[in-house]
Amino acid sequence: MSSTRVLLSFITVFFIASCASTSEEKRPQWIDNASSIYPDSDYLTAVGQASKRDRAGKNATANLAEIFYVTVRAETNTLTEATKAQSALGVTAESSTSLQRNIQTETDQALSGVKIKNSWLSPSGEYYALAVLGKRTAAMSLNESIIALDNSTAEFINYSVNIAPNSISSLNALRAARDEQMARQMANLQLKQVGVSGVPTDISSKKIERLIAQKLASMQVAVDSDNDRHSKTLQSGLSQLGVNVVDKANIVVSADVDITEPTLIKGWYWLRGSYELSISENGQVISRKRWPVKVSAKQADLLNLRLQDNINANISEYLKQLVSDSPTL
Known part of the structure; x- marks a missing residue:
C-alpha cells in the first residue's frame, strides 16, 4: 500500500511539473x-x-x-x-x-x-x-x-x-x-x-x-575633328551640356572614329569599330574615353549614315562620361 501511495505522489508531482512547463512555453x-x-x-x-x-x-x-x-x-x-x-x-x-x-x-x-x-x-x-x-x-x-x-x-x-x-x-x-x-x-x-x-x-x-x-557656363571649348559631321555632333552635344563652343580655346574636345571594313553576313552589312573622345587643356590631355560602335544595314552605302545616327544618339552621354567619370588616359 505504501508503494502505491509513493507511485501516486510521483505521478501527481510529474503532472504538476508538466503543467508548469506548458505554462512557460506560452508564446512571449x-x-x-x-x-x-x-x-x-x-x-x-x-x-x-x-x-x-x-x-x-x-x-x-x-x-x-x-x-x-x-x-x-x-x-x-x-x-x-x-x-x-x-x-x-x-x-x-x-x-x-x-x-x-x-x-x-x-x-x-x-x-x-x-x-x-x-x-x-x-x-x-x-x-x-x-x-x-x-x-x-x-x-x-x-x-x-x-x-x-x-x-x-x-x-x-x-x-x-x-x-x-x-x-x-x-x-x-x-x-x-x-x-x-x-x-x-x-x-x-x-x-x-x-x-x-x-x-x-x-x-x-x-x-x-x-x-x-x-x-x-564659364568654360569655353573648341572642337577638333577631321569630319564635319562629327564636328557638328560634338558642338551640339557640348551646347547641351551648357558650355560655350568657340573656334579657338584652351580647352579642346577631339573626336576620332576607328572602324573596320564592312563585312557581309547573311545578307546584312556590318560595320564595327570604336568612337573615341579626348579633352585637353593648355595642350595637355586630361581625359580620353573610347566606346565600341556597331551598326548594320541591308545596303553598304547606308552604313556611314547609321554610324552617324548611332553617335548622334549617344553623344550627350559620351560627353558626360568624358567630363564626369574618373579620367582615363
Missing part, C-alpha cells in the same frame, strides 16, 4: 508586441525566426535593417532619377555605386548598436529572437556620418575652387561634393526614422548643381 508577448517592453518612442525592434538560435538572431538583425533600407532604398532611386533628369552632368554609374556604398556604410554603423535582448524556443522547435536598437544610439551614429559628409563636401568644393589643376578636375570635385550631399540626404532621412527631426545643411545638392552649371 514580445514576439507580437515588442513595444510593450521596448517603447517605440525609444527603440526600434524586429523579430527573427529560424531553426537555430544564432540564425534567428541574425534574421532579427536583418529584419531591423530593413526598417532603414525599405524607405531609404525607394528615396534613393527617386533622388537618383531626379538628379539624372535635372543635372547637367547626370548621375554616372560610378556615382550610383558610391551612393549605395555610402548608404550601406551608414546603415551598418547605425546598426552596430543592435542587441539581441530576448529569445524563445517554441514547442515546435522553432527559435525566435528579438533585436533591439536604441534610437538615441542610432541617432548619434548617423549624426557622426552627417558631420563627416558635410566636412567632405566642404573639402571637395574648396578643391574645386582653389586647388584643382584644370577644369575637368574642378568639375569632378563638384560632382563628388554633390554625391556626398546626396548621401547626406539619405543619412538625414534615416535620422528622421529614429525620431530625430534631422540636421539642416548649409549647402544642398541642388546648390552644388548650380555651381556645376555655373562652372560649365
